[in-house]
Amino acid sequence: MNKNKIIELKAISKEFNGEQVLSEISLDIHDNEFVTLLGPSGCGKTTTLRIIAGFETPDSGDVFFGGVRINDLPPYKRELNTVFQKYALFPHLNVFENVAFGLRLKKLPEREITERVKEALAMVNLSGFERRNSEKLSGGQQQRVAIARALINRPKVLLLDEPLGALDLKLRKDMQNELKNIQHMTGITFIFVTHDQEEALSMSDTVVVMANGKIQQIGSPTDIYNEPVNAFVADFIGESNILDGIMLADYKARFAGNTFKCLDKGFEKNEPVDIVVRPEDVDVVPVEKGMLKGRVTSVTFKGVYYEIIVDIDGFKWMIQSTDYVAPEEEIGLYIEPDAIHVMKKSEFSDMFGDYSSFSDELEHLSDIEEVENTEDEL
Amino acid sequence: MNCNVKEIPPEKRVNKLKKPSLASIAAYPHIVWSVMFIIAPLLFVCYYAFTDSEGHFTFSNIQALSTHTNTFLLSISFSLIATAICLFIGYPLAFAISKAPKKRQPLLLMLLMLPMWMNLLIRTYSLMAILDDGGMINTFLKNIGIGELNIIGTSGAVIFGMVYDFLPYMVLPIYSVMSKQDEKLIEAAYDLGCHRMQAHLKVTLPLSVPGIVSGITMVFVPSISTFYISQKLGGGTIFLLGDTIEMQFQNKSTYNVGAAISLVMMILILISIAVMNKFSDNDEEGGIII
Known part of the structure; x- marks a missing residue:
């Protein structure tokens, strides 16, 4: 790829209470790329995202943003925004104020704020929801507000932490398309965390498969599917x-x-x-x-x-x-x-790879467990 | 808000009248208790406030209140100052406890509540022993050569007593609201460009308002009606509302004036609670609102 690297992770390691969560992760992310960190719960994908966002600092290794080392840069100084797993909308603010939050901090003139909030809400199909109470919206609508709230700051990179995890299947598919469209429209680099391999394959330019705190494989969705490097990747992606x-x-x-x-x-x-x-x-x-x-x-x-x-x-x-x-x-x-x-x-x-104990029911159960587990994941 | 309230079908409504549910039976003892010891005395207060010692209707008790205007003003200002100090100390303390490691929080809360396990009167007495002219502080000051200070009997001592006695009532409701706040909201604020202080002012503080409101109410109300704190620490020179009421009730001839003062004080308290509740959203959870 001949595009500029926007984020580089170099040999990042992280430990929580003596448990190695990430070991020696290295990853380059390019301008305008849709990158998905994919893996089962506990594989370290969310921790990787939090290190990029600045909520965690790596024990060793370096994070670069546009060529500058940002290990010690606090989150509010980073040119990126996050869409949180449970949206984290501010319950005391209405939709307009939630979306305007970042712009108000920059002390922009009121007229520009109003205009940009309108624009951002239009982008996520929520025009006319300005005065609504953010807590009274449906899950899908809250999700859209969270996306608008992040995008309005025109970040260089948008981090999405299992953003579709709480939505039902139909809504999930719609939001997948919408996110993909938004990414095309804005040209912002998306770093997307999910445990859903189908989601990863259908949305990403690059998929990063993680397990046990290590990157197993980095590649395009077709590469990952057709040329898995090991039994884990082969089993996790498809059958x-x-x-x-x-x-x-x-x-x-x-x-x-x-x-x-x-x-x-x-x-x-x-x-x-x-x-x-x-x-x-x-x-x-x-x-x-x-x-x-x-x-x-x-x-x-x-x-x-x-x-x-x-x-x-x-x-x-x-x-x-x-x-x-x-x-x-x-x-x-x-x-x-x-x-x-x-x-x-x-x-x-x-x-992996033997279907002797296979049953649809079990597969389904383990999926549910995975969704629940991600909540506890650091 | 009312969207989950389902229309009760008529046959069930009839049923409800015929057969009280277990829950409402469970409330009967308290209802009896309330009527005997809360509602009836309140009615008596109203009755005495508007009658003379012979039982004839009169406004003279209310008119007599004008002689107590200073006491009212003094009580209100003392309570306001004590409440402000409690808020000033209590808010940061509640924040600190809510941010302490989860395992340590119960211990910190216990330390905060430890004094509350002791009778308020006894605590105030011991405070008197500490602040007294020959008390611990003055003995200490004398021994190190600074000389004795007159602490007891000053306004400062009374306000100090109020703060000392009622501080936990400020900390607890604020803590209970803060400890329930989602950590992710703070992260979202950082993410959107807040530094620590901004995140606190724009997210933590507004979300803590229900706790602050009940904290203020829970400190202000007992402060304005207290009589033993001013008696013990005011050295007989400071008369607050509570003292005045107590004094009036001890004398048969001023019994009715005491009732009138009580009535006005209760109305004042109700107004202040109503005003405070305006500041907090009603369907906001957390915060103990009285």
């Missing part, structure tokens, strides 16, 4: 079958008791690797034509496709197919070379 394998030679991998052609190279001969196969990249074929064969253990209709769990020698694969197969049926699987992605072994190997 994946992750198998133990051996790289026999360049373009030749062995896994699931079979040898496959693939497009990966540069591994040592016979190096143990993790193999990722996305469920939508597997073709269901008659048993005799399959490279692998197994018994269907469950089939779930998902609307566009069927989600099929297949037992192949004890490893349960997830396959998404538009063709129906019956449970208990023996089927064959065909995998194209470009459907296979080979990754180096990592600390996350063998932790």
Whole structure:
């Protein structure tokens, strides 16, 4: 990317009560970029955001803003604004005064304040809400006020801390589009924190996947999805079958008791690797034509496709197919070379990627837990 | 505000009349208590204020109040000064406690309330022993060669006594409002360009108003009606409203004037509470409003 770096994090570490929250994080953020920090709760994404905002100071490492080190610069002197998770609107002020808050501090003339508040409220589709009590608005409306309150200061960078977490699905989707539009319109750099991988993929220019206080991967949404660097990223972004394998030679991998052609190279001969196969990249074929064969253990209709769990020698694969197969049926699987992605072994190997204990219900439950946990996250 | 109040269907309304709910039965003892010991005495005060010793209706008691104008003014100004000092000390203290580490806050609150576990009269007595001419402070001053000071019997001593006795009533409501404030609001203020003091003045302070209002009320009301503080620390030279009322009631012939003073004082208190409540939003939570 040839754009200017606006924020640079260099080897940032942070500890809370002896617990390492961030270890040696380094990250460059460019002008006009939509960057998403993505990861499960407790991965350090919110702490990273708070360090950029100035609410936390790193134990070691440096933060640069436009090339200037800002480690010790208090939040009010930083040219950035934050949209907080629970909006943090001032309950004693109405919508107008909430939005005007930053401009009043700058002692701008009343007429300019009125004009800019009007403009900012129009941008978030809240024209005419000036005199409303900020506490009596719906969640989505409060969210918009919070965005207007931050944007009116014309910051160089806008930080958004799980801003859509409390909204229902429909509203979430609308706000995603709206945020994206606002970012295009204003040209402000957005740094967005979320644990929702779909949100991250659909909104961002760059996704930063974090786990255990470390950055796992930085890349465009397609890179992250197609070329995950390790089992954690592969599992966290979308669905994946992750198998133990051996790289026999360049373009030749062995896994699931079979040898496959693939497009990966540069591994040592016979190096143990993790193999990722996305469920939508597997073709269901008659048993005799399959490279692998197994018994269907469950089939779930998902609307566009069927989600099929297949037992192949004890490893349960997830396959998404538009063709129906019956449970208990023996089927064959065909995998194209470009459907296979080979990754180096990592600390996350063998932790993810088998669907033997998979159930929709559990998946759903763990999602809810995640949302609740983020509140406690520092 | 009223949007959650549902219309009660007629059949339920009838039911309500026939069968009082458990909650309203639970309130009966207090209702009886209130009628006997609060409402009835209030009515007696009104009755005595407008009758003479023979029981005939008269305005002479109210007219007699003009001789006590100075006492009224003195009491009001003493209470205002004591309330102002309490606010001046209490607000920063409440803020400091609310910002202390969560684990330490109960201890700090306990230290603040510790004196309240002791009877007010006893506390005032011991204050007298400290401030007295031969008391602890003067003994100390004499020993270090400064010489004795006349503390007891001055206005300062009385106001000091009021502040000493009623300070916790200022701190507690302010603390209770402040400790409930969302830390994120302060961060939002910093984020939007406030430095510490601005954030306090623009966010913490306005959100603490309900606590401040009840603090002021809770200090002002007992200050204006106190009699033992001025008796013990005023050295018999300072007469406040409470003292005057007590004195009038001790004499059968001035019983009715005492009632009239009480009545006017109560009206004054009610007016000041009404004025104070104007400053705080009614549906604002927190803050104990009497």
